[in-house]
Amino acid sequence: MGAFGEGFAPFYSHGRHHDPSAVGQNQAFIRTIARGGAAPKMSSESYNEILPVYDAKTVSSFDKYKKIHAASIADPSKYWGDLAKADLDWMVPFDDTKVLQGDLTKGDVRWFAGGKLNVAYNALDRHDPDALALIWEGDEPNDIRKLTFGEMSNKVSQIANALKAKGVKKGDVVTIYMPMIPELAMTMLACAKIGAVHSVVFAGFSAEALASRIQAAKSEVLITADHGLRGGKNIALKYIVDQAMEHITDKDLVKNVLVWGREYKEGSSEAPYQMKPKDVRMDPLVADQRPYCAPEPMDAEDNLFILYTSGSTGMPKGLVHTTGGYALYAKHTTKTTFDLAPGDIFACVADCGWITGHSYVVYGPLLNGATTFMFESTPVYPDEGRYWDMIQRHKITQFYTAPTAIRLLMRYGDEPPSKYDLSSLKVLGSVGEPINPEAWRWYYEIVGRSECTVVDTYWQTETGGHIVTNLPGVTPMKPGSCTLPFYGVDAVVLDPATGHIVEPDATGRVEGVMAVRQPWPGMARTCLGDHARYMTVYLKPYPGYYFTGDSVQRDEEGNHFITGRVDDVINVSGHRIGTAEVESALVAHPGIAQAAVVGKPHDIKGQAICAFVMLRNGYEESDDLIQELRLSVRSEVGSFCSPDMIIVTPSLPMTRSGKIMRRILRKIVAGETDTLGDTSTLADPSIVDTLIDKVGISD
Numbered sequence: 001m002g003a004f005g006e007g008f009a010p011f012y013s014h015g016r017h018h019d020p021s022a023v024g025q026n027q028a029f030i031r032t033i034a035r036g037g038a039a040p041k042m043s044s045e046s047y048n049e050i051l052p053v054y055d056a057k058t059v060s061s062f063d064k065y066k067k068i069h070a071a072s073i074a075d076p077s078k079y080w081g082d083l084a085k086a087d088l089d090w091m092v093p094f095d096d097t098k099v100l101q102g103d104l105t106k107g108d109v110r111w112f113a114g115g116k117l118n119v120a121y122n123a124l125d126r127h128d129p130d131a132l133a134l135i136w137e138g139d140e141p142n143d144i145r146k147l148t149f150g151e152m153s154n155k156v157s158q159i160a161n162a163l164k165a166k167g168v169k170k171g172d173v174v175t176i177y178m179p180m181i182p183e184l185a186m187t188m189l190a191c192a193k194i195g196a197v198h199s200v201v202f203a204g205f206s207a208e209a210l211a212s213r214i215q216a217a218k219s220e221v222l223i224t225a226d227h228g229l230r231g232g233k234n235i236a237l238k239y240i241v242d243q244a245m246e247h248i249t250d251k252d253l254v255k256n257v258l259v260w261g262r263e264y265k266e267g268s269s270e271a272p273y274q275m276k277p278k279d280v281r282m283d284p285l286v287a288d289q290r291p292y293c294a295p296e297p298m299d300a301e302d303n304l305f306i307l308y309t310s311g312s313t314g315m316p317k318g319l320v321h322t323t324g325g326y327a328l329y330a331k332h333t334t335k336t337t338f339d340l341a342p343g344d345i346f347a348c349v350a351d352c353g354w355i356t357g358h359s360y361v362v363y364g365p366l367l368n369g370a371t372t373f374m375f376e377s378t379p380v381y382p383d384e385g386r387y388w389d390m391i392q393r394h395k396i397t398q399f400y401t402a403p404t405a406i407r408l409l410m411r412y413g414d415e416p417p418s419k420y421d422l423s424s425l426k427v428l429g430s431v432g433e434p435i436n437p438e439a440w441r442w443y444y445e446i447v448g449r450s451e452c453t454v455v456d457t458y459w460q461t462e463t464g465g466h467i468v469t470n471l472p473g474v475t476p477m478k479p480g481s482c483t484l485p486f487y488g489v490d491a492v493v494l495d496p497a498t499g500h501i502v503e504p505d506a507t508g509r510v511e512g513v514m515a516v517r518q519p520w521p522g523m524a525r526t527c528l529g530d531h532a533r534y535m536t537v538y539l540k541p542y543p544g545y546y547f548t549g550d551s552v553q554r555d556e557e558g559n560h561f562i563t564g565r566v567d568d569v570i571n572v573s574g575h576r577i578g579t580a581e582v583e584s585a586l587v588a589h590p591g592i593a594q595a596a597v598v599g600k601p602h603d604i605k606g607q608a609i610c611a612f613v614m615l616r617n618g619y620e621e622s623d624d625l626i627q628e629l630r631l632s633v634r635s636e637v638g639s640f641c642s643p644d645m646i647i648v649t650p651s652l653p654m655t656r657s658g659k660i661m662r663r664i665l666r667k668i669v670a671g672e673t674d675t676l677g678d679t680s681t682l683a684d685p686s687i688v689d690t691l692i693d694k695v696g697i698s699d
């Protein structure tokens, strides 16, 4: 069997021949969306001018999509059961009559339960050992490493054995706080090999944020590296880890801190950092291990990993992804959405600290036997041609990034991408937030030379993989729309008030909240240690449905336009920012009585973080105070959450029952003061004018 298995027969072509002439004709619409964040409301005039882009060949495949999608919804057990058998190697087969059990109402979903498999085995050991598995480019463009499946498999086994030697067992949570180096991917896979549950914490989070995630997961092992590099700057990860250890209240919780040495030279006895009693140098420990470790047979429903995601209230949620369903979903979405073919060099430039890195840097491409490209640096280091240079040098075939990066690079004009040979590209992906049609066009025309399919992939940490996206050569592209549901995803639009499915109006359009009516294999199963919260947030708001938290509009052709979050979650540069975490960092300052954080439209980042703070008696507004507040957010959460704007206010818009009306703050920072809505329920309606003045001055 080839590297791509016998899986799903690709009936589609490489979607290279789209007609670009119809793209983006409505400049007014484009400009409105280009101002940042969510798309404006559809209006029949503006909307119809953006036409679907597809050719005759696509249309015939499009009919096939419709048939297969309908069949996958009508009989999900058949659709996913067949794929699971073809696409994954099972140690113990699952019961054909029990592919899917449980349902969304009860919240007891399981896929392939009873079947046993190992994800690391499927991602590495089963493939041609001589094929290229991973190309890594470090912060400096000449810092390149290439690993075959065989090399990765051996090293992952060594790491797995090192973890075992340190007492890590199946089911233990291993926290990983690492830079984007190959050892990060291999450490994740080593956990999977022995059945340990990895919890990757993005290396931009602060010591405090890391400590709280370690404690919440009761994680006894922490794996880090001495330092990371980004844009020529050294990030002292080990130093941050040392501080995190200070913050952990249960001093006996963490038993081992395993530290990779970035510049480790074999045999060197000196650690390039301060060794603490619990520290273990990872490189010599790993080098001592046998390069074979038997894969742990895991039940399809055993936990594979947890990933914390921040929200608008409370502690971040540790979402749990399980083994069989997640692996199948990551594999199938990667293959289908990106039209993966043997020999492809697949580049997702996300960080493994987020779900995009889990599904589309590590698991999805490797499960397919494709070569995954892993990137440590930024889009503008050493200059704004970095992505294009890499595409040329490594002959990248699929390139996957976020609208924020595209908007940033667009600012440098058409010249940088035009200087490079980008003809290896076939598919360009977008993820993290709605892509405004102006950025879409630039991506399509300038980067893709109007020859590549742009896939706008809508999904979430909770969904494991894409749930709404166009498919290259199969379904039409539509700038600004993530278009149609993925196979097996029964997407519905619900009326937020009644919870019923919205019936199309006379024009065939609907508007409401985005939900899914049937379980799919990649969905998160629970929140670690808090199933009640999982139910409350995702499954109880609309019984019988998975609730995404996003509002959506769907056009008469069934294309979805995500219009923003219905909760208070902010999306900055494609990352979900925990307003609750930022607010609690602000309130941690002794001078702050209360804080409210909202998103403000931002040209490049989509949204910027805007904080309103009320001072305690005895404190006065000053530059120093604002600096201290920024510092507080940096140290409690991470510098990527530092507010763009901090406004000191005598009070906040509150209801009489004391609830902050963030809706009003959002409108004020967006300058939409003529559509504030009903302010009569405010305890003190006069605060609105004060805030409008304050925001106006600081703008």
Ligand code: WT7
Binding pocket: 309, 355, 356, 430, 431, 432, 433, 434, 435, 456, 457, 458, 459, 460, 461, 462, 482, 548, 549, 550, 562, 564, 565, 571, 574, 575, 576
């Ligand atoms: C939220 C999920 C999924 C990986 C990156 C973010 C927004 C994501 C799109 C898209 C419109 C999108 C949604 C979603 N979002 N992709 N293609 N179009 N919105 O993962 O941190 O879990 O955030 O990102 O609001 O709910 P995340």
